Amino acid sequence: MTLATLGEQEYPPDDATPATWSSAGQPRLPEHAAPLPRLLAGLAEGRSRSAGLEAHERRFGPLPLPEDAWVDATGWNLGESGRHRRGRRSRAHQARSARRAATRLIDVAERSGLTGRGGAGFPTGRKLRSVAEGSGPTVVVANGAEGEPASRKDRVLLTRAPHLVLDGITLAAFAVGATRAYLAVHDELRLVAGLEATIAARSVAGIDPVPIEVVGIEPRYTASEQTSIVQYLNGGPALPTFTPPRTHERGVAGRPTAVNNVETLAHLALIARYGDRWFRQAGLPASPGTALVTVSGDVAFPAVYEIELGTPVGDAVNRAGGPTERPRAVLMGGYFGTWLPAGLAWPAPMSHPGLREVGAAMGAGILIVLGESSCGLAETARVLRYLADEGAGQCGPCIFGLPALADAMAELAFGGDPTAARRVAGLVRLVEGRGACRHPDGAASLASSAISAFAPDVRWHAGRGACHGVRRPPVLPVPSDLEYW
Amino acid sequence: MSLRLRVNMIKCTGHGLCAELMPEFIGLDPWGYPIVPRADVPEDLADLAPRAVSDCPTLALLLDRGDRD
Amino acid sequence: MKALLHGPDLWYLTRAAGLVTLVLLTASMVLGLLNAGRFATRRWPRFLVQGMHRNLSLLALAFLTVHIGTTVIDTYTSISVGNAILPFSSPYKRFWLGLGAIASDLLIVIVVSSLVRQRIGHRLWRVIHWAAYACWPVAVVHGLGTGTDHGKIWVVALTYTCIGAVVMAGTYRAVKLLPDRGLAR
Numbered sequence: 001m002t003l004a005t006l007g008e009q010e011y012p013p014d015d016a017t018p019a020t021w022s023s024a025g026q027p028r029l030p031e032h033a034a035p036l037p038r039l040l041a042g043l044a045e046g047r048s049r050s051a052g053l054e055a056h057e058r059r060f061g062p063l064p065l066p067e068d069a070w071v072d073a074t075g076w077n078l079g080e081s082g083r084h085r086r087g088r089r090s091r092a093h094q095a096r097s098a099r100r101a102a103t104r105l106i107d108v109a110e111r112s113g114l115t116g117r118g119g120a121g122f123p124t125g126r127k128l129r130s131v132a133e134g135s136g137p138t139v140v141v142a143n144g145a146e147g148e149p150a151s152r153k154d155r156v157l158l159t160r161a162p163h164l165v166l167d168g169i170t171l172a173a174f175a176v177g178a179t180r181a182y183l184a185v186h187d188e189l190r191l192v193a194g195l196e197a198t199i200a201a202r203s204v205a206g207i208d209p210v211p212i213e214v215v216g217i218e219p220r221y222t223a224s225e226q227t228s229i230v231q232y233l234n235g236g237p238a239l240p241t242f243t244p245p246r247t248h249e250r251g252v253a254g255r256p257t258a259v260n261n262v263e264t265l266a267h268l269a270l271i272a273r274y275g276d277r278w279f280r281q282a283g284l285p286a287s288p289g290t291a292l293v294t295v296s297g298d299v300a301f302p303a304v305y306e307i308e309l310g311t312p313v314g315d316a317v318n319r320a321g322g323p324t325e326r327p328r329a330v331l332m333g334g335y336f337g338t339w340l341p342a343g344l345a346w347p348a349p350m351s352h353p354g355l356r357e358v359g360a361a362m363g364a365g366i367l368i369v370l371g372e373s374s375c376g377l378a379e380t381a382r383v384l385r386y387l388a389d390e391g392a393g394q395c396g397p398c399i400f401g402l403p404a405l406a407d408a409m410a411e412l413a414f415g416g417d418p419t420a421a422r423r424v425a426g427l428v429r430l431v432e433g434r435g436a437c438r439h440p441d442g443a444a445s446l447a448s449s450a451i452s453a454f455a456p457d458v459r460w461h462a463g464r465g466a467c468h469g470v471r472r473p474p475v476l477p478v479p480s481d482l483e484y485w
Numbered sequence: 486m487s488l489r490l491r492v493n494m495i496k497c498t499g500h501g502l503c504a505e506l507m508p509e510f511i512g513l514d515p516w517g518y519p520i521v522p523r524a525d526v527p528e529d530l531a532d533l534a535p536r537a538v539s540d541c542p543t544l545a546l547l548l549d550r551g552d553r554d
Numbered sequence: 555m556k557a558l559l560h561g562p563d564l565w566y567l568t569r570a571a572g573l574v575t576l577v578l579l580t581a582s583m584v585l586g587l588l589n590a591g592r593f594a595t596r597r598w599p600r601f602l603v604q605g606m607h608r609n610l611s612l613l614a615l616a617f618l619t620v621h622i623g624t625t626v627i628d629t630y631t632s633i634s635v636g637n638a639i640l641p642f643s644s645p646y647k648r649f650w651l652g653l654g655a656i657a658s659d660l661l662i663v664i665v666v667s668s669l670v671r672q673r674i675g676h677r678l679w680r681v682i683h684w685a686a687y688a689c690w691p692v693a694v695v696h697g698l699g700t701g702t703d704h705g706k707i708w709v710v711a712l713t714y715t716c717i718g719a720v721v722m723a724g725t726y727r728a729v730k731l732l733p734d735r736g737l738a739r
Contacts, residue, residue, distance in 0.1 A: 241495070242496075394494070394495045395494035395497070396497065396498070397494065397516070397518055399516075430514050430515075434520070436493065436495045
């Protein structure tokens with residue numbers, strides 16, 4: 001299968017029920033449901049094993065790379081690797097063929113409308129194109145270092161469908177002409193060892209022309225940020241750097257670097273096989289395709305689910321078995337995200353533009369449901385304390401401002417200080433946009449959305465102190481240091 | 486020609502010279518760090534901007550000259 | 555003219571310029587230490603402390619040029635320009651003059667690096683600037699050893715006043731910055 005037949009491969013019939021942990025409640029999918037699941041299709045093989053190479057190729061077909069693609073120090077080439085020495089097809093000609101084929105792949109990616117699934121939602125085709133147009137050899141980095149404690153989707157992909165991710169890395173490397181590829185994950189022994197074994201098996205089968213190096217990153221919030229990973233790969237600490245220069249201009253070893261979330265690359269692996277029109281059969285015209293979401297909190301079956309973009313939040317919650325008690329609010333986008341009152345959240349479509357319209361953000365597809373017996377302010381106070389501790393410690397407004405913000409929210413939630421709400425609002429304005437990375441912005445957005453989504457609670461707390469919801473066990477997971485080791 | 490000031494918060498250690506030189510434009514937060522507006526530097530402060538950049542003890546302040554936004 | 559070049563007048567100029575250089579260098583050192591300790595009052599904001607430090611250093615360099623220039627021109631002792639740059643190369647008072655050459659070399663490097671600070675970046679500039687901690691003491695010792703005026707009480711008093719000022723400023727700097735390095739308040 002070569003890129004000439006891009007998009008002509010038939011998608012395997014959907015004989016599997018929606019994967020895994022399905023629900024007591026009836027999932028209510030949109031009328032025009034395209035076959036789901038896609039990324040998680042391989043999971044029908046079994047929940048405890050990852051799909052091996054054979055099973056992967058049986059379900060999705062082999063990696064759709066031209067058979068005569070090979071890589072040397074300066075880049076990719078198409079043509080028999082020995083031939084150029086005999087002059088039949090010169091090296092330059094082979095390099096040009098590779099560039100032409102790579103451009104076709106980027107065109108498909110752009111037409112598909114695939115956007116980044118790591119939180120920012122940047123158009124993937126455009127990112128690949130700008131890196132490909134950079135000068136000199138380029139680098140591909142797959143970001144699977146999921147820093148958000150409430151997100152599990154990258155872990156699911158890496159442990160249950162690694163071949164899709166690795167296919168995506170190789171295809172991205174081909175697209176941008178990269179001679180080096182890295183996969184950044186949590187530095188957990190079993191995860192890293194498992195991925196290295198998977199990569200070795202593919203290498204034996206001669207699948208990936210560019211060797212993929214697995215890099216373990218400490219699972220801290222700021223370490224999983226794009227510039228942190230690039231700085232770490234450059235031999236520095238895993239801490240965010242000041243931009244410009246942006247990583248697609250100067251990244252690893254000063255080269256143009258394409259950093260993509262592992263889920264984005266997995267989608268790319270399918271788009272390269274089945275085409276952009278297939279990809280657009282799911283989702284909405286403005287937000288095509290599917291996405292993995294981690295649903296947790298007060299729901300019956302917290303887990304990772306694959307949904308079409310545009311699916312209402314309520315439907316996604318029902319896929320996870322529905323709420324276990326009357327829902328009060330939903331935290332959209334994770335700890336970097338925004339609280340929405342349940343009534344506002346339920347019909348909101350899960351897509352970047354859809355959520356922006358109701359004042360929230362898609363983030364990395366994280367959905368946490370808070371039942372009405374919990375106190376949203378107390379939950380927020382705990383998360384803010386975590387975010388304050390998790391700062392990179394590089395910028396003054398973050399070092400001083402986030403603990404002050406956490407203190408103010410804690411006083412509002414537990415202490416009943418009537419001025420606390422005003423102080424929270426003031427501190428939000430002080431920290432927003434004043435760090436080198438988006439960490440303080442996320443905390444600010446969490447705090448300010450809590451004040452507005454739980455406005456009645458703010459008034460109650462200001463007069464009377466803590467409500468009995470604060471005594472409820474925490475719903476939002478905050479890792480203690482023990483979990484890192 | 487529009488002048489914009491940007492601060493590299495990683496290099497900034499809150500000396501505050503920039504705020505002393507251009508108090509009408511740059512403020513200080515409660516912890517001593519500069520609040521630099523994203524707006525253009527006003528005309529009457531235009532000659533102070535390069536001085537603030539060169540006087541910054543950690544060279545954290547950057548000046549962007551542009552004709553476009 | 556020959557009498558001027560040979561007589562005591564040039565020698566007076568050399569010594570005077572040397573003392574003025576010492577005072578200016580001391581003042582610059584004190585202000586530099588205060589600046590590093592983030593000293594500021596309403597009358598003396600940071601940019602003023604920093605600006606005065608810079609200007610006094612340049613003035614010190616100017617007087618140093620006079621000090622060295624008059625020494626070289628003076629035909630009473632055969633000290634060449636080379637002796638002024640290369641330490642311990644002069645036939646006259648080799649050791650003490652050599653210290654002077656070291657101090658002036660360091661000062662030139664420090665001033666030049668500060669003039670191109672934005673080009674060389676903060677880290678490299680800072681490393682070079684630490685040479686000031688060597689430059690000033692060496693200059694003081696040079697003055698005490700070379701100077702022919704150490705019989706005069708006011709010169710001795712002046713020198714020790716300078717030493718006292720730098721010691722106090724240095725203590726201020728050390729005390730101010732030890733507990734919370736790099737943080738604003």
